[in-house]
Amino acid sequence: MQTVSRSDQAARAQDTAREDTSPTVEVPPVTSGKHQVVIIGGGFGGLYAAQQLGRADVEVTLIDKRNFHLFQPLLYQVATGGLSPGDIASPLRGILSAQKNTRVLMGEVTNVDPGQQMVSLADGRIVPYDSLIVATGMSHFYFGRDDxxxxxxxxxxxxxxxxxxxxxxxxxxxxxxxxxxxxxxxxxxxxxxxxxxxxxxxxxxxxxxxxxxxxxxxxxxxxxxxxxxxxxxxxxxxxxxxxxxxxxxxxxxxxxxxxxxxxxxxxxxxxxxxxxxxxxxxxxxxxxxxxxxxGVRDPGMGGILAESTGAERDRSGRVIVNNDLSLPTHPNIFVVGDLAHFAHQGDRPLPGVAPVAMQEGKYVAKLIQKQLKNDTLPPFEYKDTGSLAVIGRHAAVVNLPWAKLTGFFAWFVWLFVHIFYLIEFDNKLVVMTQWVANYFTRKQGSRLITEKVFEKGEARAPATPG
Amino acid sequence: MQTVSRSDQAARAQDTAREDTSPTVEVPPVTSGKHQVVIIGGGFGGLYAAQQLGRADVEVTLIDKRNFHLFQPLLYQVATGGLSPGDIASPLRGILSAQKNTRVLMGEVTNVDPGQQMVSLADGRIVPYDSLIVATGMSHFYFGRDDxxxxxxxxxxxxxxxxxxxxxxxxxxxxxxxxxxxxxxxxxxxxxxxxxxxxxxxxxxxxxxxxxxxxxxxxxxxxxxxxxxxxxxxxxxxxxxxxxxxxxxxxxxxxxxxxxxxxxxxxxxxxxxxxxxxxxxxxxxxxxxxxxxxGVRDPGMGGILAESTGAERDRSGRVIVNNDLSLPTHPNIFVVGDLAHFAHQGDRPLPGVAPVAMQEGKYVAKLIQKQLKNDTLPPFEYKDTGSLAVIGRHAAVVNLPWAKLTGFFAWFVWLFVHIFYLIEFDNKLVVMTQWVANYFTRKQGSRLITEKVFEKGEARAPATPG
CATH class of the missing domain: 3.50.50.100 (FAD/NAD(P)-binding domain)
Structure with a gap:
C-alpha cells in the first residue's frame, strides 16, 4: 500500500489549517507511528471492523455523529412501544472501552481528502488516516417527494x-x-x-x-x-x-x-x-x-466520497467498490455496509442488511492487517447465513440456504437470532425480560407520547359522546 | 353533599358553549346517572385515588396532559443513563384498562368552574363533575430567576x-x-x-x-x-x-x-x-x-383553582386544604399530593413525597364513597412509613419511625421499596434486570445523546493532542 507517513501529513494538515480561515485543528494519534485506521460510522459495518481490529498493531479511530451503536433491526419495536431506545442502543465508548488501540470521536465528517489522507469534521477538526473505512449506511428515500x-x-x-x-x-x-x-x-x-x-x-x-x-x-x-x-x-x-x-x-x-x-x-x-x-x-x-x-438513498457521505475520489455510484447513490471493497481509484479507502455497491457475486448488488455489513466490516479489517504484512486476501465473498422477517406473535419467515421456515418455529428462530446479536450483555437481558413480559401481558409498556404531545392544533377536535 | 344533577349541568354547559365563540363540547359520562368523579393528574395522588375508586359505584374520569404515569423517584436514573424512560413510565390507559368505571382523557385543564361543576380543557372540551380531585403536583422553582x-x-x-x-x-x-x-x-x-x-x-x-x-x-x-x-x-x-x-x-x-x-x-x-x-x-x-x-412552585393549576374558588394558598402556591383535604369553600373539591398544603398534623405542612400523595389520594377516594352513603370519615392522618434516599452503590439512608438505617442494608431496603412500588409488572422485571446488569457491569447502558447532539456551536471546540 502507498501511504504517506503520518507526521508528513500532520505537517501538511497544519499548513492547510493556517491557510484556512476556520480553526482547523488536527487530532493527532494517541500512539504516533502506528498505522492509522479511521472508520466513519458506528453501525454494524463500522463496529464489526473496529472490533476485528482490536488486537491488530494499528490505531483505530471510530468517528460517529452519535455516541451509540443502534441495533436497527429492532427499531420498529421502539416505534410501536414494545421496547425503549436504550434497550437497543449501546454507547460506542462502552462497547470499545476495553480495546486499548481504539478511540471514539463524536463528530460529523464533512470532507475526505484522499491526497492528504485525512477527513475533516464539521467542527474544524481533521483526522489523518492511512486506511479509511466508510460505513455510514443509507437513509430512506421519498422517490423525489421530499415534502x-x-x-x-x-x-x-x-x-x-x-x-x-x-x-x-x-x-x-x-x-x-x-x-x-x-x-x-x-x-x-x-x-x-x-x-x-x-x-x-x-x-x-x-x-x-x-x-x-x-x-x-x-x-x-x-x-x-x-x-x-x-x-x-x-x-x-x-x-x-x-x-x-x-x-x-x-x-x-x-x-x-x-x-x-x-x-x-x-x-x-x-x-x-x-x-x-x-x-x-x-x-x-x-x-x-x-x-x-x-426507498433507500445515500444520506450524503457517498456524495462526499464520490466528489473527492471520483468514485462511481449507482442510482441510489451507493459507491461501487472493487471485489475487495476498496475504491477503484484509492486502494486504501474502503466502503462497507449499505453504502457499498458490491456486485461481484450474482447479478445484483448485495442487499443492505446487517449480516452483509458485518461480514464486509470484518473482511476489510482482516485485509488491512494482511496488507500491513505485505500480504493480501482473496476477494470478499458474502456467506448467506439466511434472512428473516417477523410478522407478529408466533409468525415469521426465515429463509436459510438449506431450509425455509414459517410460523411458530420461524418466530422462535427470529427471537433467538435477535437476542444473540444484540451487542451488549445488559441489552440482551433487558430485551429478553421485556419480551417475556410483553408476550404474557400483551401490553406494550413503552408507549409514551413525549416532546410535542400533539402537533399544534391536533388536539382541537371536538369531544365525543359515549 | 350538595351537587347538581349531571343532566342539569350538561344542559347549562351546552348553553355556555353556545354563548362562547370557541367550539366548546361537553364530554358526557359513559354511564349517565352515575356520580362523576373527575381527577386531574395521573401522578401518585391521582392514580391511587382512581385505583381506590375502581369498584365504587361512581364513574371516574382521569385527566392528564400525558398518556403515562411517571415513577418520579427514579427519574434521576434516567438523567444519568442507568434506566430508560419507558422503564419507569406506565401508560395510564394500560394501568386502568381493567377498571371498567374509569376513563382516561388526555388533555390540559385550563379552568375549573365550581358553580357549573365542570372543568374546561385547552381544546374546548368541558367535563362535568360531582366530585373533583386535583392532583397536579408541583414544579421546580428558580427563586425568581426563571432565566x-x-x-x-x-x-x-x-x-x-x-x-x-x-x-x-x-x-x-x-x-x-x-x-x-x-x-x-x-x-x-x-x-x-x-x-x-x-x-x-x-x-x-x-x-x-x-x-x-x-x-x-x-x-x-x-x-x-x-x-x-x-x-x-x-x-x-x-x-x-x-x-x-x-x-x-x-x-x-x-x-x-x-x-x-x-x-x-x-x-x-x-x-x-x-x-x-x-x-x-x-x-x-x-x-x-x-x-x-x-425549590418547588405551583406550575399553574393551584392558581387556576385559587382564582375560581377563592382557595387560599401558601408562599409556594400550594392550596391550603381542610383536614379532609377538601377546599374550605367547596366541600366537593379536593386537593391531594404535592399541591396540597395540609398542616393539620404537626407544625409544618406534609412533605411533597410519594407516600403522602398516595395516602391522600386513597383517603379522598374512600371519603367520596362514604359521602355517597351519607356517611363520613375521620380527618386525614398521614401515617409516616419512613423516608429514604439513596446515595450510591451500597449507600443509602432510611428513616423509619422505629429505626434509622444506613449503608448497605439501607441501600438494599431502598432497592426493594422502589421495585415494589413500580406500578407495572413488566417495569418491575425490567428495572430489576437492568439494575442487576448495571450492578455487575458498572456500565450505564442508556447514556444516549439524542435530539440536539450538541447545542449549536458547542462542538466547535478545538481538538486535543494525546
Missing part, C-alpha cells in the same frame, strides 16, 4: 422511531377525543408504505397493538375498527425472499387483520389523503398516520 | 431527564474534544443545586459515572478529574431527615468524591460561571453543567 417526509416519517434513527411512536399513539388519543365519526375512522387508519421487512414488521406490530393491546384501554372508540394497510409496489411483500415465503407472510398478515395492497404505488400524499395507483386504477384513501418504509 | 432554567435544567418530566442526560454526556464528549485545559476542567465540573433527596441522588449517580463507569471510555481526558459539587442552602444535606442521617449522607457522598457545600446559596449563574454566597463570603466557580434540584 412527504413531514407527513410520512421513515425509520432510521432513534428520533424517527420516537416520532413514529408519538404519531401512532397520538392518533388513537385524537380518535378517542373526536365526535366526528368520519375523522375518527381516518385517525384509526394507518398506512405503511413499503412491503420490505421493515414495512411488514411495522404492519404486524400495529395490528397487534390495535387488535390485541389497546382494545380495553379506550372507552369512546373501538380500536379494532382500525384499518392497517400495507402498500407495496412490487407484486408481493418481502420481494427479496422466495415467493412461497412472501405468500405465507401475506397470509399471516391478513390473518392478523392487515390489508395488503401489492402492485400499488403511492402517487400523492396530501394532508390525510393518499392517492394510490394500482395498474391503471387510481384510488384515494383517508389515513391519519402514514409510515414510510420504502 | 436560570436555560442553564440549569430541573428534573420533573421525562423531557427534563433526557435534557439532563444529554448535557451530562455531551459535557464529557466536549471535554474529550477540546485542547484547552481550562475549558476541559470547566466541562468536567458539575454543580448540583439543592441537597434534598433528588440532589443527593443526582450527585451520587454522577460520582459513580465519572469515577467508575466512564474512566476507560475516553482516550484524551481522565474522567476522574471531574469535580462534582453539591450546593445546599441549609446547614446540612437532606434537611428533612434526622441530623445523624444527614451527617452520614454527607460522609458517604464525600467518600464517593462529591464536594458538599452547605450553607451556600447560588446568587448568580451566567454562562459557565456560578456565584456562591457562603455566609458573607462570595466565591465564583466555573462549571460546564449545572443541574437544578431546589
Amino acid at each position: 412527504w417526509a413531514e407527513v410520512a416519517p421513515g425509520l432510521k434513527t432513534v428520533e424517527d422511531a420516537l416520532e413514529m411512536r408519538r404519531r401512532i399513539f397520538a392518533a388513537f388519543e385524537k380518535a378517542e377525543n373526536t365526535a366526528d365519526p368520519e375523522l375518527r375512522q381516518t385517525l384509526l387508519t394507518f398506512v405503511i408504505v413499503g412491503g420490505g421487512p421493515t414495512g411488514v414488521e411495522l404492519a404486524g406490530a400495529l395490528a397487534e397493538l390495535a387488535f390485541h393491546t389497546l382494545p380495553n384501554d379506550f372507552r369512546h372508540i373501538d380500536t379494532t375498527d382500525s384499518r392497517i394497510l400495507l402498500i407495496e409496489g412490487m407484486d408481493r411483500v418481502l420481494p427479496p425472499f422466495p415467493p412461497e415465503l412472501s405468500t405465507r407472510a401475506n397470509t399471516d398478515l391478513e390473518k392478523m387483520g392487515v390489508e395488503v395492497l401489492t402492485q400499488s404505488l403511492v402517487t400523492d400524499i396530501s394532508g390525510h389523503q393518499i392517492t394510490l395507483k394500482q395498474g391503471d386504477e387510481v384510488t384515494t384513501l383517508q389515513a391519519g398516520t402514514v409510515l414510510w418504509a420504502a | 436560570w432554567a436555560e442553564v440549569a435544567p430541573g428534573l420533573k418530566t421525562v423531557e427534563d431527564a433526557l435534557e439532563m442526560r444529554r448535557r451530562i454526556f455531551a459535557a464529557f464528549e466536549k471535554a474529550e474534544n477540546t485542547a484547552d485545559p481550562e475549558l476541559r476542567q470547566t466541562l468536567l465540573t458539575f454543580v448540583i443545586v439543592g441537597g434534598g433527596p433528588t440532589g443527593v441522588e443526582l450527585a451520587g449517580a454522577l460520582a459513580e459515572l465519572a469515577f467508575h463507569t466512564l474512566p476507560n471510555d475516553f482516550r484524551h481526558i481522565d474522567t476522574t478529574d471531574s469535580r462534582i459539587l453539591l450546593i445546599e442552602g441549609m446547614d446540612r444535606v437532606l434537611p428533612p431527615f434526622p441530623p445523624e442521617l444527614s451527617t452520614r449522607a454527607n460522609t458517604d457522598l464525600e467518600k464517593m468524591g462529591v464536594e458538599v457545600l452547605t450553607q451556600s446559596l447560588v446568587t448568580d449563574i451566567s454562562g459557565h460561571q456560578i456565584t456562591l454566597k457562603q455566609g458573607d463570603e462570595v466565591t465564583t466557580l466555573q462549571a460546564g453543567t449545572v443541574l437544578w434540584a431546589a
